Amino acid sequence: MKKINADCSICINTNCFIKKHSHLEKMQDYLLQKTNFSCKKGQQFMIEGAPMQGLYFIYKGKVKVLKTGIYGKEHIVRLTQEGDTVGFRGFGTSNKYLIGASALEDTVLCNFNSQVMEDILKNIPEFTYDMMLFYAEELNKSENNVKKIAQMNVRERVIDTLLYLLKKFGQINNLIDINLSRKEIADFAGTTDEQVTRIFSSLKKEGLIKIVGKKISLLQVEKMKQEVIEHR
Known part of the structure; x- marks a missing residue:
């Protein structure tokens, strides 16, 4: 991945967790610790089982999130686009990624490492509340998908x-x-x-x-x- 600059002040992804809270005074110092990367189409930027490198927020592009099943078969568990969050599975409970992810097209990613993310969650209640609702919604989607696949x-x-x-x-x-x-x-x-x-x-x-x-x-x-x- 190639490091680039992706400025939150001109980002139009209003559904992005970072963008939604970038106006908060407490968030300003954390924005300076954000790292940005560009990925070419087909490039994998998260590897299942690799050490956690924090959370990724899609600035531009589309990403598929993968999980390896039996006999090594890949299953796409999520398809994501601008403003979506990638890497939250296992965050806070594991030091390794529980999924993999690769770019479906040329993509720009914003990354906060695990320590920075933990500091944000501890110090910015509005962000933590939104993240809690996000996890609840993702759990609901996962349960519905399991039911649909079975039926x-x-x-x-x-x-x-x-x-x-x-x-x-x-x-x-x-x-x-x-x-x-x-x-x-x-x-x-x-x-x-x-x-x-x-x-x-x-x-x-x-x-x-x-x-x-x-x-x-x-x-x-x-x-x-x-x-x-x-x-x-």
């Missing part, structure tokens, strides 16, 4: 993944604003790339989706939502 068939999981991508990343020119391979979609949906390819073929024939390169357009969102509504 949904493969087609439903793929459709649910496409609807999630639309909600999370939005559209540009009617195409979901993220480039993912079939394997990456499969790793997120908990299936195989062969099954994803077959289901995509069916969805195209049914007029539910259109594919342009690695970009996907959802043509009948409401109809797709009806297929998974009982699981939502």
Whole structure:
């Protein structure tokens, strides 16, 4: 990773924990201890099992968060974008990362090392409160995902993944604003790339989706939502 400068004062990520609290007087000294890095597409900046290097906040770009399953198979547990936090799993309870993370596109990251993060949490109640709510929401999402994976068939999981991508990343020119391979979609949906390819073929024939390169357009969102509504 290459060190660069990413100024919080001109950051537009209003959902970022750091940006939301950058106006606080107590936060000013901590902002001076922030480190910024740039990552090329495909570059891994967190390795599962490696020593904790604090938390990362995405200034620009998109990141996939990975967890290794049985037989070494990778599972994508989160997809993140500008303003999101990466590395919070295990923070405060482990000295090693419990997940890995790599850039889906050229990405700029802000990093606070573990000691600085602990000092922030101890000294800035507003930040700590927001972080507590964030952890509660992430726990709720994880529990819902476990339930959905257990109850949904493969087609439903793929459709649910496409609807999630639309909600999370939005559209540009009617195409979901993220480039993912079939394997990456499969790793997120908990299936195989062969099954994803077959289901995509069916969805195209049914007029539910259109594919342009690695970009996907959802043509009948409401109809797709009806297929998974009982699981939502």
